Amino acid sequence: MLLLEHLLAGRGCLLLWLLLSVLRAQPSEEARPRSMPCQQSPMKVSCKGVGLRKFPKELDQGVKYLELSNNFIQNLSGSYLPGFGQLEYLDMCFNQLEAVSATTLAQLSQLRSLLLGSNHLDRNYRANGRAFRLLRSIEVLDLSANNLESHMAGWYISNLTRLRMLDLSRNKMTRLPVGIFWSTPQLRELNLSNNYIMEIEEGAFEALELLEVVNLALNSLHCISGFSLTQLRVLNLSHNALELFISEEGAEPYLLQVLDLSHNRLLYFPELPKAHYLTHLNLSNNLIASLLPGSRHPEEFVPRYTEMARFNRTLHTAAGLTHVADLDLSNNRLQLFPFTFFHSLGSLHSLSLAMNCLQDVAREPLTGGTEPSDRSPTPLERATLSVHSLDLHSNAICVLPRWFFDYLPQLETIDLGSNSLQPCESPGSDRGGNSGEGSPVPAPGGTCTPFYNVPHLKHLSLCKNNIARLQPYAFNRTSLLSLDLSGNKDLVMPKEALGGLEFSLQKLSLRGNQMDNSKAEFPCLDTLKVLDLSGNNLSLLPTGLFCCPLESLNIRNNNLLTLEKPALVSWSHSLKDVSVAGNPFSCCSLAWLDTLRAAGVGVRDLDEALCAYRDQSRNFSAKITSSPRWLCPPPKDTTSLAPFVVVMSLFFLSFGACCLLKKGRKVPECAGLQSNRVGVFPPHPKIAEPARVRPEDSVTKV
Secondary structure (H helix, E strand, O other), X not given: OHHHHHHHOOOHHHHHHHHHHHXXXXXXXXXXXXXXXXXXXXOEEEOOOOOXXXXXXOOOOOOOEEEOXXXXXXXXXXXXXXXXXXXXXXXXXXXXXXXXXXXXXXHOOOOOEEEOOOOOOOOOHHHXXXXXXXXXXXXXXXXXXXXXXXXXXXXXXXXXXXXXXXXXXXXXXXXXXXXXXXXXXXXXXXXXXXXXXXXXXXXXXXXXXOOOEEEOOOOOOOEEEEEOOOOOOEEEOOXXXXXXXXXXXXXOOOOOOEEEOOOOOOOXXXXXXXXXXXXEEEOOOOOOOXXXXXXXXXXXXXXXXXXXXXXXXXXXXXXXXXXXXXXXXXXXXXXXXXXXXXXXXXXXXXXXXXXXXXXXXXEOOOOOOOOOEOOOOOOOOOOOOOOOEEEOOXXXXXXXXXXXXXXXXXXXXXXXXXXXXXXXOOOOOOOOOOOOOOOOOXXXXXXEEOOOOOOOOOEEEOOOOOOXXXXXXXXXXXXXXXXXXXXXXXXXXXXXXXXXXXXXXXXXXXXXXXXXXXXXXXXXXXOOXXXXXXXXXXXXXXXXXXXXXXXXXXXXXXXOOOOOHHHHHHHOOOOOEEEOOOOOEEOOOOXXXXXXXXXXXXXXXXXXXXXXXXXXXXXXXXXXXXXXXXXXXXOOOHHHHHHHXXXXXXXXXXXXXXXXXXXXXXXXXXXXXXXXXEEEEOOOOOOOOOOOOOOHHHOOOO
16 A cells, blocks of 8 residues: 555656566576586486576586486587586487587597487588587497488488497488498497388498398388398398398308398298398298298289299298297288298297188198198108297187197197187096097097197187087196186086196186186186186186185176185185176175285275165165265174063063962963973863972973
């Protein structure tokens, strides 16, 4: 009010001038000195994501490691870098950098690693490239995601003679011309992924005699002909448009160990050099229809390259894969399991043929033009595979012959999910004896697969195979550790189905089978620790499970109203976690939850679990964690009858005493207690005799 009066009196101008003077004297938000929000140590400073727009000044001299990523720095000028001659590592990724001065980089004589990814270095590439020539000690350079074209990238690295690692990924390069890497002879790792490279000129890598790792994934290459980088150890050509891969033959062996040709358009197995050390080969997501020598092109295919006309050396190629341990042929167009092709792969450990067109497993002939045979191979033809892990999921396999497992004596893991396999019943009446020997129990049309007596098999998946009924002792003498039978709708599993797995099975999945109480029976599985029964129609837990030492149990989405006390008592010392949501539990029968909590069992989905409350007037659901137990009626037990028993006892005692006092009188139909019996005395037709005193022990005392 005083200020208002002064303004009204004409003296407001002076006060406003004084107020503005005070505001001007206050430092602005940008100019106000404040402590820099960077994490500092004697040799390392991190200013990641603190909103910097200029190179920080408040840094101690002698810093060797400086991180400035995720800021808004646009320029790197020399006036901002006093005393940074010892800097060895500088990270300026994810800024707005577009200009780097020669004066700045001249001060960084000890710089070894410079990370400039995700900036705008395409805008002043000529001046910046000249400044880069002063980076005499640089060994690691990241220029990824800077919108660089091929000639721009070549200009930036034109004089970096000590460079060992170069990242040019996520740019706009379309070709690799001859001489682009002439100034980087020490280069060992090169990342060119996620560009638009369609052409690699012959001799582009000629100067890189030490190059070991090349990543050309996510480009537009169509053909690799004359691959001659013998010193390479890792080559990634995935996600291109390759239709052909041919290497050059020479006297010098190839050192290649990892080759990724996935997600291309290969029609054939790549032609690899005779001498190599390849251990990991990824050919997934291609168009390979056969691994047989002599196989023809698809009718609609027209060779685009002259090299394709002579490309028919599959058998020779396979003979050179002696060191391959991991082979991925998933998501191709194979129709037969190519045993002949794999015979020479003596080191093969992991093999994937998932998501192909396999309908049968048969041995292909060694020459083309002959139909495959389903007969069992003779001993002379047998050549076992060393495969430990085999993935055949998502094919159309209906049956696996007995000799299939004989060819895989070291097989430990097999995924046969999403096929159409039916397990056979184990033969022999004596299940504990040598029941694995002999012929399988025949099935209609010979369509079942024998999974018994496979001694080394530990992990088996038969999910989504449309198995209607699991035969007795289907896995006898196969010491499985894990078994997946999920996704087999309306599966019937009698008690004997898992016979033979009592002392080995540790993990079992029956998820999503819609099994009710009559379809799920279990023997006593003494080693079962993990069980998934979710997605079924169980209203009671199978009693055979009560003797299992379960540690993890999933019973989501069933019809359980409660968990039986015998099961909880049995699992009280072993169970660690349980999943229960999706069941119609009763809000008035949650003692099982209290028991689980008291035993320290973790309920993973407790926040999702609901319970139901129903009476004559109300019907609603609530979260188990906040269930309205106060609405539930008190439990009906013997303690609630105690008052009634006391009242009735007093009544009969009083009534008996009354009768004793009136025994001298004629009392018609008086109830009495005599000799531990309750009787009714009818009125006597004669004159009543004098009352006699009854012996004391003839009256029952209450």
